[in-house]
Amino acid sequence: MEWKTHARRLAADVLRPESRWYEPLATTPRHVFVPRWWARGDQAWELRDGPSDSDAWMRAVYAHRTLVTRIGPHHADHAGLGATVFHGDPTSSSTLPGLVVAMYRHAMIADDSRVLVTTGTGYGTALLCRRLGAGLVTSLDVDPYLVKAAGERLDSIGLHPHTAVCDITGPLPGEFDRIVSTVSVRPVPPSWLAALQPGGRLVTTLAGTGLVVTADKTGDGGAMGRIEPDPAGFMRTRTADDYERPTDDLWEKIQGADGDSVTTSRYPLLYPPDAWDVWSMLELSMPDIDYRQAQDGDRRTVWLLHPDGSWARAEVNGFLDGPTVHQGGPRRLWDALERVRNRLNREGTLPVYGARVRIDPDGAFTLSRGSWSVTVD
Structure with missing residues (x-):
């Protein structure tokens, strides 16, 4: 199968030829790591089997895109031809190649750096x-099958890194100059600081946000760093086959319910994950909000749900008017969102841009910029 031309085109689309990451991208067969994946259809996730259509396989895996390989507990490798999955969230993927490289660049990896990475399909490991x-x-990786499959695929192209089944939020197997996590955490596990060599750097994203954190280990065993200017989003760490959905019961009750409070927003309807800075600010003040949306013609609806029973539903017909907002439960989630948007409108920016990061040796995590600060639990 002729894949090298496709890989070099991908590298040229993502990087300049003088980049030290150009050759790894141009010479790594991504299709080996993604023989099957899930594509989002109108009603369900639909299986794509690479060997069944080699041309479509090459187009998909050598495009600059993320390919989802697992929905809930359903791994594409184990699905029958023609399989569909109607419900569930992605739990593993082959990440956008340029984003993997961006995370490695943030890590400032030297030629002799000992690096810990998360496995997934193994493609990012192969690039490194x-x-x-x-x-x-x-x-x-926490998933034994992912580690086994990635190890076999790495072996097949002559690459033999150390691999292990391990919960990355717990003790780590060794000491490292760099830790690069393409799963999101909140907060940074203290075990990362213990495993980092003096002056070592960690790179990750905060769960529930689009914030990329870089931090260098300090002499006291903590770390100092910043929020990088480019956003990224990764799946959360997990310890089970699937993520828990603690708001599902609430969702069944309030989809079309009248709220205790009904208002009209001054702003156009926003689905917060589409605006990384607004979404991140809201998540820092109110962690664990579940966001859902629907569209029926010109009628668009956004829901915010929280495990404590708070909820909001904002709905608008068309694009000119502000949405009608229903809210219930102990807290007013949409009001909190509006406060973030008010601040952005008033100041023209939000303090998450360029915020400084301090991680204490015990893992206490603080973001600050000017007079603004927040402790991340």
Whole structure:
């Protein structure tokens, strides 16, 4: 199968030829790591089987896009031809290649850096092995099958990093100069600080936000860093086959319910995850909001739900008017969203841009910019 032309085109689409990551991207067969994936259809996730259509396979895996390989507990490798999954969230994927490279760039990896990465399909691990040599790379995942499959696929192209089944939020197997996590955490686990060498750097994203955190280990065993200017979003860490959905019972009760409070918003309807800065600010003040949306013609609806029973539903018909907002439960979630939008409208920016990061040795995590600060639990 002729894949090298496709891989070089992908590298050219993402990087300049002089980049040290160009050759790893141009010489790594991504299709080996993604023989099957789930594509989002109108009503369900639909299985795509690469070997059944090699042309479509090459177009998909060598495009600059994320390919979802697992929905809930349903891994594409184990699904029958023609399979569909109607409900569930992505729980594993082959991440957008340029985003993987961006995370590695944030890590400022040197030629002799010992690097810990998260496994997923193994493609990101392969890129790092091409760049450094497999002997400097350790790749971890909580899912035994993902580690096994990635290890076999890495072996098949001559790459033999250290791999292990491990919960990355717990003790880590060794000491490292860099830790790069393409799963999101909140807060940064203290075990990362224990495993980092003095002066080592960690790169991750905060769960529930679009915030990329870089931080360098300090002499007291903590770390100092910042929020990077480019956003990214990754799946949360998990310890089970699927993520819990603690708001499902609430969702069944309030989809079309009247709220205790009914208002009209001054702003156009917003689905918060589409605006990373607004979404991130709201998540920092009110963690664990579940966002859902629907559209029927010109009628658009957004729901915010929280495990404590708070909820909001904003609905608008057309694009000119502000939405009607119903809210219930102990807290007013849409009002909190409006406060963030008011601040952005008033100041022209939000303090998450360029915020400083402080991680204490015990894992206490603080963001600050000017007079604004927040402790991340």
